[in-house]
Amino acid sequence: MEHLVSSWYNDRSLPESYILPPEDRPGMLPLGKNIPVVDLGAPDQTDILQQILEASQEFGMFQVINHGVPSNLIDEAMSVFKEFHALSAEDKAIETSKDPDKSCYMYTSSHNYATEKFHFWRDGLLHHCNPLEKYIQFWPEKPPKYRQVVAIYTAELRKVGFRILEFISQGLGVNPDHFRGELGENQRVLVNHYPPCPDPSLTLGLCKHRDPTVINILLQKDVYGLEVFKDEEWIGVEPIPYAFVVTLGVLMQIISNGKLKAAEHRVVTNSNLARTTAAFALDPFNETLIEPAKALVDANNPALFKSLSYKDFLIKYRADASYGTTPEELLID
Numbered sequence: 001m002e003h004l005v006s007s008w009y010n011d012r013s014l015p016e017s018y019i020l021p022p023e024d025r026p027g028m029l030p031l032g033k034n035i036p037v038v039d040l041g042a043p044d045q046t047d048i049l050q051q052i053l054e055a056s057q058e059f060g061m062f063q064v065i066n067h068g069v070p071s072n073l074i075d076e077a078m079s080v081f082k083e084f085h086a087l088s089a090e091d092k093a094i095e096t097s098k099d100p101d102k103s104c105y106m107y108t109s110s111h112n113y114a115t116e117k118f119h120f121w122r123d124g125l126l127h128h129c130n131p132l133e134k135y136i137q138f139w140p141e142k143p144p145k146y147r148q149v150v151a152i153y154t155a156e157l158r159k160v161g162f163r164i165l166e167f168i169s170q171g172l173g174v175n176p177d178h179f180r181g182e183l184g185e186n187q188r189v190l191v192n193h194y195p196p197c198p199d200p201s202l203t204l205g206l207c208k209h210r211d212p213t214v215i216n217i218l219l220q221k222d223v224y225g226l227e228v229f230k231d232e233e234w235i236g237v238e239p240i241p242y243a244f245v246v247t248l249g250v251l252m253q254i255i256s257n258g259k260l261k262a263a264e265h266r267v268v269t270n271s272n273l274a275r276t277t278a279a280f281a282l283d284p285f286n287e288t289l290i291e292p293a294k295a296l297v298d299a300n301n302p303a304l305f306k307s308l309s310y311k312d313f314l315i316k317y318r319a320d321a322s323y324g325t326t327p328e329e330l331l332i333d
């Protein structure tokens, strides 16, 4: 835990190991453009489907509003996530080491702290959520309401996730339950924390990456930081306090046989506000085979991606230092 940014960032200038090469630094604040915002409460389901499909093809990312998760639950969840990251390093270590199989753990920067060339200005708490009875015993017990609030929050996010996956399935023309079986049942929450940073122009909270997931549903609340790369430029993702940002991951690009796009995104830091976000991911199990959906493959539409287990996918993804594998690396030659 000694490396956690939140344990030492106060009153220090940016350490050398966090200073990125000029080409990877944030540059100018993107202005003017936005990603699509989809109103899930709108009466016309066909219209919602169309908007989700277009955003998934063009951006691989969109925001959803009127998603049905109560705003007081979102407030409570954000409070316990912030309170967790405000604990002492010692408490955080105790609260995240209850499972010998490490279904709940903390890390800082990326999964490759020891080997990465540069570090990123982020601490992360990651834990499994489904099935709840199996995993809740390993979740933090500090703050005292953590388990109770996060159990309800993640159950709600699961509903939102499957609703969006159903729209995507329909849009793709695959079985509406395509993601209901193994593909979306491994659910995890990653609570990111980005303390105020002494020089946001030289570093990033997270480098440009695509998520190693099917989809990710992010709560960013009201602090700016997320940016998506589209048509060779960065677009800022405007914080809408009770919206969720839906990001399609590399697995969705593979399963859709390239019809949908995994969004490339990054996180910038800021000098006066701490930023806490919670990313809820729907993923397959380790042994699940990842491959283009059969309904999308025929003689005229050959499979573009290799089949591999989720476990092998993750090994490949994580082997590439902090940047992660790209869908292109998994293309069939």
Ligand SMILES: O=C(O)CCC(=O)C(=O)O
Pocket (backbone or CB within 6 Å): 190, 192, 206, 211, 218, 220, 225, 226, 265, 267, 277, 279
């Ligand atoms: O914190 C954010 O805004 C995004 C986090 C993210 O990209 C991730 O956890 O993969």
Ligand SMILES: [Fe+2]
Pocket (backbone or CB within 6 Å): 209, 210, 211, 265
């Ligand atoms: Fe991400």
